[in-house]
Amino acid sequence: MNMTMVEDGIGLSEQCSREGARILTQVLADQHVLQQKLHNYHWNVRGPHFTELHRLFERQYEVLGKTIDEVAERIRQLGYPAPGTMTEFLQLTNLTEYPGDYPNANVMVGNILEDHELLVRRIRWELIAEEHCGLDDGTADLLVSVMRAHEKLAWMMRATLSVAGEGTSRPETDLSETEHPEYFQYHSGG
Numbered sequence: 103m104n105m106t107m108v109e110d111g112i113g114l115s116e117q118c119s120r121e122g123a124r125i126l127t128q129v130l131a132d133q134h135v136l137q138q139k140l141h142n143y144h145w146n147v148r149g150p151h152f153t154e155l156h157r158l159f160e161r162q163y164e165v166l167g168k169t170i171d172e173v174a175e176r177i178r179q180l181g182y183p184a185p186g187t188m189t190e191f192l193q194l195t196n197l198t199e200y201p202g203d204y205p206n207a208n209v210m211v212g213n214i215l216e217d218h219e220l221l222v223r224r225i226r227w228e229l230i231a232e233e234h235c236g237l238d239d240g241t242a243d244l245l246v247s248v249m250r251a252h253e254k255l256a257w258m259m260r261a262t263l264s265v266a267g268e269g270t271s272r273p274e275t276d277l278s279e280t281e282h283p284e285y286f287q288y289h290s291g292g
């Protein structure tokens with residue numbers, strides 16, 4: 103933890119708070135886009151697995167809603183404004199929306215899975231990167247719990263895909279060197 107320039111009442115340096123808020127703001131934007139995508143799929147899913155998927159998407163946006171609130175409030179605790187407009191979320195997000203596209207159920211599940219996995223990879227990477235510039239313990243702890251929540255939600259989508267997605271094959275996604283070269287930089291040499 104970087105304690106060199108204590109600027110606030112909870113013992114965090116300005117740099118530490120700013121870094122934490124930056125990461126959380128990115129996560130908040132991605133979570134909002136993902137939450138909206140889950141609503142979209144909850145409304146528009148169709149096919150023989152309609153009932154299960156309709157409920158699954160609903161449960162996921164409910165879980166996400168609670169996490170979103172914690173992330174936004176942590177940004178405030180660090181002394182920064184929590185963005186709350188779609189305009190800002192769309193500017194900040196790393197996730198992709200597909201306006202006007204109503205794919206089949208398997209593609210919907212696959213899209214949600216990919217978004218959860220992207221969020222997990224980004225948070226994992228930020229946690230590793232921040233070991234080198236002083237992310238505060240409270241924010242790191244929250245990020246770990248957010249990452250764990252997305253890992254669980256991703257697992258549910260992955261398990262659903264393997265049953266509902268008969269005839270489809272989706273390659274395993276993993277950290278790719280082209281996407282996050284820094285991850286490999288921190289891990290090279292053991």
Ligand SMILES: [Fe+2]
Nearest residue numbers: 144145156160
């Ligand atoms: Fe509903």
